[in-house]
Amino acid sequence: MPQLLLTVEDYRKLVDKYDTFLFDCDGVIWLGTTIIEGVKESIAFLKSQNKRVVFVTNNSTISRKEYSKKFAGFGMSISKEEIFSSSHATAVHLKNIVKFSPDKKVFVVGGQGVKDELHLANIRFCNKETSALKKPADYKEFVNDPEVGAVICGLDRDINYAKLSIAHLYLTLNKDCLFIATNNDSTYPVGDFNLPGAGSILSVLETSTKRVPTIVGKPYKTLFDCISADYHIEKSRTIMVGDRLNTDVQFGINSGIDTLIVFTGITSEHEAMDPNSTQATYAMTSFGEISKLA
Ligand SMILES: O=C(O)[C@H](O)[C@H](O)COP(=O)(O)O
Numbered sequence: 552m553p554q555l556l557l558t559v560e561d562y563r564k565l566v567d568k569y570d571t572f573l574f575d576c577d578g579v580i581w582l583g584t585t586i587i588e589g590v591k592e593s594i595a596f597l598k599s600q601n602k603r604v605v606f607v608t609n610n611s612t613i614s615r616k617e618y619s620k621k622f623a624g625f626g627m628s629i630s631k632e633e634i635f636s637s638s639h640a641t642a643v644h645l646k647n648i649v650k651f652s653p654d655k656k657v658f659v660v661g662g663q664g665v666k667d668e669l670h671l672a673n674i675r676f677c678n679k680e681t682s683a684l685k686k687p688a689d690y691k692e693f694v695n696d697p698e699v700g701a702v703i704c705g706l707d708r709d710i711n712y713a714k715l716s717i718a719h720l721y722l723t724l725n726k727d728c729l730f731i732a733t734n735n736d737s738t739y740p741v742g743d744f745n746l747p748g749a750g751s752i753l754s755v756l757e758t759s760t761k762r763v764p765t766i767v768g769k770p771y772k773t774l775f776d777c778i779s780a781d782y783h784i785e786k787s788r789t790i791m792v793g794d795r796l797n798t799d800v801q802f803g804i805n806s807g808i809d810t811l812i813v814f815t816g817i818t819s820e821h822e823a824m825d826p827n828s829t830q831a832t833y834a835m836t837s838f839g840e841i842s843k844l845a
Pocket residue numbers: 575576577578607608609610611706734736737738739740747748749750
């Protein structure tokens with residue numbers, strides 16, 4: 552069972568125990584465009600205590616640069632080097648792990664963040680508009696680009712049947728076409744409700760193509776390997792703070808670090824304290840509580 556942190560003394564012991572804090576974003580730092588109460592002050596307090604703060608988000612809709620601007624919009628000075636998004640990790644995966652050929656390009660079902668990070672990695676992608684395509688013959692005619700060697704699927708708030716059909720055709724007409732997912736979160740929290748996440752969009756293509764994607768984001772270790780490539784991580788002094796048990800907490804377990812589940816996003820206290828759930832090291836209502844130490 553996670554240790555439930557309730558008192559200022561509990562919070563002090565938590566801060567003293569770790570040097571590096573890895574933070575999930577949706578449901579921990581913010582809910583959509585609203586920052587969670589006390590979080591800005593809590594992050595500032597950690598930095599005042601010379602703690603290292605790194606943000607690790609499965610949300611691939613924007614690039615690290617745009618995330619840095621989102622933080623700035625809340626009055627938080629966070630560099631893109633302190634942010635590891637699944638959009639960035641997916642570009643790193645294609646470039647450094649897959650060694651994706653420069654002769655090839657990617658068809659993207661996803662947000663601008665994926666395209667921006669692919670561009671930064673000098674990986675080409677299809678930019679042809681698909682929303683005007685209405686007939687099956689149009690879809691079949693569209694997939695005539697022999698250079699497409701991978702389909703990436705991420706959270707896409709402008710999803711449409713044409714995009715899904717074209718991705719389906721690339722993945723079924725050419726078995727050598729790579730199938731990569733930025734993450735497979737089923738939902739994402741936007742306040743007192745949740746919306747379909749990347750995993751719900753991905754499930755359409757998994758069902759129609761009967762293919763299994765390589766998933767880059769949490770809980771898989773690719774994101775941790777990205778962080779470890781840029782930062783020396785002392786695992787015993789590092790903790791992952793998240794709102795989802797099957798991504799954030801499992802990511803921490805897979806990475807060999809302690810974990811803290813908070814109840815400001817997807818996971819309720821009841822779910823977190825259930826002995827049959829994935830077990831976090833600690834649990835608390837909100838990371839905003841740490842601001843009480845300031
Ligand atoms: O793809 C999704 O469903 C969302 O981006 C999901 O919320 C992941 O965001 P995170 O909690 O990892 O910041």
